[in-house]
Amino acid sequence: MNARVRRVLEYDKMKEQLKAHAASSLGRQKIDALTPYTDLAAAKKEQERTYEGTKVLRLKGQAPLGGIRSIYAHVKRAQIGGMLHPDELMEVADTIYASRRLKSFIETMVEEEVELPLLLELVREIVPLTDLERAIKQCIDDHGEVMDGASPALRSVRQQIRTSEAEVRSKLEQLIRSSGQQKKLSDAIVTIRNDRYVIPVKQEYRTSFGGIVHDQSSSGATLFIEPQSVVQMNNKLREARVKERQEVERILQELSAHVQEHTDELVQNSDYLAELDFLFCKAYYAKAIDAVQPRLNDEGRFRFKQARHPLISQEEVVPIDVELGDDFSSLVITGPNTGGKTVTLKTAGLLTMMAQSGLFLPVDEDSEAAVFTDVFADIGDEQSIEQNLSTFSSHMTNIVDILQHINHTSLVLFDEIGAGTDPTEGAALAVSILDYVYQTGAKLIATTHYSELKGYAYNREGVMNASVEFDVDTLSPTYRLLIGVPGRSNAFAISRRLGLDENIIQNAEKEIDAENRQVEKMITSLDEKRRDAEQEMTEAAQIREQAEELHKELEQRIQAWNNQKEKLMKEAEEKAEAEVKKAQQKAEDIIRDLRDLQKEGYHVKEHQFIDAKKGLDEAAPKLTKRQKQIKKQAQKAQSFSPGDEVRVLSFGQKGQVLEKVNNKEYQVQLGIMKVNVKAEDMEKVKAEPVKQPSRPVTTVSRNTHVKPELDLRGMRYEEAMHKVEKYLDDAVLAGYPQVHIIHGKGTGALRKGVKELLKKHPSVNQTRDGGMNEGGMGNTVVQLK
Template identity: 75%
Template structure:
């Protein structure tokens, strides 16, 4: 990928963010070398690896990568026979431990049936090398020092060193405590110079004190003298220390040889640990960005939903939707300066590069990214004084280079195309360049100021206009991207808002031709319609969410109610079963007593005992049969016939079944509405079923079925009053809890007469107007006593 493109799209700055999450120098090196992959298979593999790392972080919180170090240099020295120092050997042991720990960690998760094929593949080749790790740790402490326990010889040497040092200190401390010598000393202490024990002596007592001078103070007033009495012991101490150095050198050489024997396995371990560190670096970065995994394709389709530029502060960035490659392959963005055009361009480019690098993106779920063979970008002002290049020349130099290389596997990003020269010529040149890129089959996103390009998308198939929104009221951009709407000039609106004289504005407007004004008006209308559509869509979404929530709550309440019912029945049956068992036990005891009496000669007939036992068995209810019966009854209650009176639970309304429309679905009359309702959402009413669908009727006769409603529309006032009285009597006899008197709205006379009659009728408890789904004030609902 072109280094200049990576720079202008701020790919390197993104990598600096990524490097904040590395665990070792191994991961840092991999991150620094990261570039977008141009092969779809490789990009998908890297995305899969990042996904598995994110899964581990989600389930376990972190990955154990501590202790891992880049030991490649140590291994290469050991490979050619060099002796490693203790610190290098310790880093090798820590890296062996780190590799063993991450290997065990992943293997345990796989055993827990977590699907991690990529991580399993990366950890499988890691060799534990437990013996080498143990030998190094037994010889070297955590600070890089060789332990006494490394060998018996070293332990013996160091014991001799400690003994000799103690003897020397004891002898010198006696000297410093001597009253005859204290006046000659600057201080009564024992110190070390040149690896030999000495005491500080005043300069004037040099000749009388005797011994070997090893150092003096900065002022020269104090000399550090090794007394003659400890010279021999200091010589012995230095000799033993030499033996210690030789033994340590031997131990390190021996351990280095063991490292040399395992160098191939260690190099392979380091390779896979670098891959693992890099994998989890990407996963930690995804977690920090709250990023999601995009779908990848090789057809040039982009669809970033609510995308955010990763380098902008999260609280300040405005999410945008960017789409390209489905119905159109070129997107031309217009709008004012500082409105967000360049940020949109860079967001699309950088997110594409990130997706091709196996990174998750700061976008909403179900976003899509493409893998391109090349990404080209001409962004920013790169004029060069040294090369005598103007802004226009600089842009054209880059564009010429891009046009020589672009093909149908390219993504091209142009910022302010054609700018920096005569507007008419610049616009014409911009159109030609855009056509050329389009004809080559590349995907294109371009920004521009030229008003001539606003109509570009309308004249060419596969090209779409877009704009960045500007709020004229606040005189500030909103940074929202409006796809399908070209940007409009805000010069007159802004000038008017800032108080420019109206006559000046009108004069300027008159200079603008009718076509330009028509385009501006069209754009304004499109923006207003889009805002209205977005508002209505948001309201519809909220309404649907509320309805779905209500439906879920009702379903949950029904399940809980049914469960309570089953619990009560089970409890009652259990109690009945216990009572029956108790009665049976008592009856068996009585029968046993009777048999005893029979044996004793009392007159008790055998057939009477058998008969009594049989009657008792028959009296016991079969709970299993009862449960089956209840189950069949429940299933029957969920089967409805045309004419059945039901209550629709989700609406809380009563209605009548008209017909069956599916295996478990029925069409139901609810007032004036007919709706399709699932069987589980209905409950039979405890009323006499009506076997015919509801039909408007004018009269009710004694020999006909009584309907739950009386239709008086078209009936004369006096006849209607008689019909109502007769109907109420029949309805009471039929046992209806309430009835509907349909009188229509009309002049209101019939409605008033019906309400007065119902108010006085002894069988009517109360009345109300019909609801919204019951005909409103054209229907009076009467609840019967």
């Protein structure tokens, strides 16, 4: 697919949109090199990579791509023995950290049972290089400066520098504060010239201080003099700075040598980071243009439903349905200028190239795209001024080149084929060219003004007419593509709307031959039938929608009635059981009194007690067979969802529903056991209201950024501790009784640090590890005071 085709189909403009979502220059370089794949397997793999990227964004909201730098030049210079600057070394360290964080991010998602095979394949090849990252960050700070702690020698020499500077400044400040010397100074300050401390002295007093003149003001009235009394001290300071520079260079050379040892791994990591940045760039772009994954085939068949051109704003674009390669392999589009024919052509071509590049498409679900070996296009006025070619000659030059290269795996797009010459000859030539393309087996979409081509599709199998709709009432195009209907002439209708004399219009109609009038009548009839069919479809859809709403409402009413019936039955049972228990308790009291009387000497036989107790037990109401059946059906009708608290009747224990096994059974967590339980053997347990701890309540507007959980995964230790402290304060102000600190499992260092901090924090009441459904050891649940 040559550069000219990519330009006329605006593929390069689309890539500029794509670049806006790249996180680094590595990703942008990959986009610059992007071209459509011509192999179905390769295109499908790229589509799957994009799909995995969109899955990550859907589940996590974003991917941690910050810190990625292009370090190829740095690594190359280190490889040949060059010394890297501190900021270059920090870019190396930042890139190592970014690769390690992204690797951990993807691997953690896979551990959480998210299927990301292609992403996992990429990140598994990343080498962490933690030692190199640590060595650089122990020597260079975030501002790109070599730290004192980089070596004992550097710490010592910098301490010497600070001491010498203090001595020099102290000596000069004593000098400028002297009342006898102040009149000789232009200003009572100590400044620096040529890396030496000096004072500003008036020109006429230049000999009063001795020493060295380093500079003068632009007027010459002020000299910057290093007094003789501090020359030796400044010399000592200068020597210390030379030692500092030498030690810094030694440290940088040592770090550069460390980078040199890992050049292969760093280049490999950068290659994989470029792939990952590019992959997520495609995912972000898909989200931005509301795109979906198309099915791919290599059979020359595409079907774009509600397709939108990605370069036209969503507020202005009119979605179209366009298809090719199934019932017909050639599509001829007719219609007025500015009606959308060229946009339709470009949309079909650009979406095809995007699909072959592994990009999602701005279309509806269930759309399909084809993988072609070549896409050819002759669109727009491509005449060459240098060659002095006319419009027709320019188009014909392009068409000749296209016809020499097409085959059955090509997609060909012709805009205004045959235009720019005599209409009769142009139409005849257009028909012949279309026939030639059809015979090669290539897939074709062509636009034209010629009325002779309106009947083209009716005489040839595998060719379909289409048109862009025009609203005569508003005298404007609707930009809708109508497949199966050729474009009708609107000249007479528009003239009538604009008020042209009817006699003139009728005389013009007589000039058109009978065959053309018959074609126009046929097209008009087809257009009217299409409008009627669309109206009937709209009405049918409305009726269906109303029926579905009515059905849904009836289902809700039936469910509400069943729930009410069940509730009343349960209340009646509970009331009856309460009355019986009350009567039994009263009877027990009477029997106890009788026994007390018996002990006091009254004669009461034992079998009388037994008969009385048996009669009380038999007085309890029994459920009828019908009531038992209704109760059993009500238990069966209960539906349970994962996470529901239930009581297993046969065990008499409470548990939590994990998942639905089938229509009759659920998997339930009972203590440390997981058991399959029938629905009829369970009942839901009503959740008891959580009692809030009694404490003063501060009314605070809960900001949207204060969430009930804090995710620390991927953060450095110091950053994480700072985040936890700030978050706990925000959570207390927001009024949260409980929050979750998500630190992951990892090496355990971050988890241990969080636990220690929480023990000492005054706002923390108690902590516990997360449950099975709360992330386990990777999550700490915090009860706040």
